[in-house]
Amino acid sequence: MSPLLHDKTLSLEKVGIFSHLTPDQRAQIERIGLIRHFSEGEIIFYEGDESHYFHLLIEGEVSIFKVTATTETMLIHRFHAPSLIAEVATLKQIPYPASCEATQPSIVLKISRDPFLKLLQNDPSLSIALIASLTQKISALEHSLQRHTAPNALAKVARLIREDSNAFQRLKGIEIAHLLGITPETLSRMIKKLKSEGIITLSKTEGINLLLADKLDTYCG
Numbered sequence: 060m061s062p063l064l065h066d067k068t069l070s071l072e073k074v075g076i077f078s079h080l081t082p083d084q085r086a087q088i089e090r091i092g093l094i095r096h097f098s099e100g101e102i103i104f105y106e107g108d109e110s111h112y113f114h115l116l117i118e119g120e121v122s123i124f125k126v127t128a129t130t131e132t133m134l135i136h137r138f139h140a141p142s143l144i145a146e147v148a149t150l151k152q153i154p155y156p157a158s159c160e161a162t163q164p165s166i167v168l169k170i171s172r173d174p175f176l177k178l179l180q181n182d183p184s185l186s187i188a189l190i191a192s193l194t195q196k197i198s199a200l201e202h203s204l205q206r207h208t209a210p211n212a213l214a215k216v217a218r219l220i221r222e223d224s225n226a227f228q229r230l231k232g233i234e235i236a237h238l239l240g241i242t243p244e245t246l247s248r249m250i251k252k253l254k255s256e257g258i259i260t261l262s263k264t265e266g267i268n269l270l271l272a273d274k275l276d277t278y279c280g
Contacts, residue, residue: 084178084182087178088175091171092169093170094117094167094168094169095166095167095169096166097161097164097167099162099163099164102159103121103144103159103160103161103165104145104155105155105158106125106154106155106156106157106158107154108154108155110145110148110149110151110155111172112170112172113149113170113172113175114144114146114149114167114168114169114170115141115143115144115167115168115170116138116139116140116141116143117166117167117168118140118165119139119162119165120140120161120162121137121144121159121162122135123137123138123144123157123158123159124158124159124160125157125158126158133240134237134240135157137162140165144167145157145159149172210280211280212241212246212249213249213252214280215239215240216239216246216250216253217253217275217278217280218280219235220267221269221272221275221276221279224269225267227261227266228266228267232246232247253275253278259271259275
C-alpha cells in the first residue's frame with residue numbers, strides 16, 4: 060500500500076504542482092512519497108543533512124534558518140503551504156544549506172529524489188512547475204538578503220512593509236523582529252516613528268495600511 064494512502068484526507072489531485080497529472084502519474088508519486096506530520100517546533104531537517112528527498116509542504120508553515128558562528132539564529136524565510144522546501148539542494152544533490160522547522164502543526168510530503176527526477180524527465184509540465192517554484196524561491200532569497208543588508212533598523216522595517224506588509228498580520232511582533240534581525244523593542248520604535256509621520260497605520264485586525272508609499276521609500280535605503 061502507498062504511504063500516502065494511510066492518510067485518507069490527503070489527495071495529490073489537490074496539490075498544485077501535481078493537480079494536472081493523470082491518475083497513473085499521481086500513483087507513481089504516491090509510490091515514492093511518504094507523508095510526515097510535524098508538531099510546532101519540530102525540526103524537519105538540519106543544516107548539513109543529506110538531501111535525499113524533495114519536501115512538499117502540504118499544510119502548515121515552516122521557517123528556514125541558519126545558526127551563525129556566534130550561535131545566533133538567523134531566520135531566512137517562512138514558507139506557507141503549499142510550497143516546495145529546499146528543492147535547490149535536492150536538485151544539486153548537496154547537503155541542506157540551512158535548517159527547517161515547523162512553526163505550526165504541518166504536513167509534509169517527502170518524495171524520494173532519484174525516482175522523482177526520472178518522473179521529471181518524462182513530464183515537461185511537471186518540470187515547468189518545479190522551475191516556477193525555484194523562481195519564487197530566488198525572489199524570496201533576494202528579498203531576504205535585501206532586508207539583512209539594509210543600512211539600519213528603520214530601513215529593514217521599511218523594506219519589509221514595502222515587500223510584504225501582510226507579514227504584520229501573519230506573524231507576531233517577536234517573529235517579525237527575528238525575521239529582520241532586530242529586537243522587538245527596536246521594531247516597536249520603528250513602527251511608532253512611521254505611524255507618527257503618517258506613513259502607515261497599524262491595527263490588529265487590518266495589519267499595516269501604507270498611506271505614503273513615496274515617503275516610505277526614502278527610508279528603504
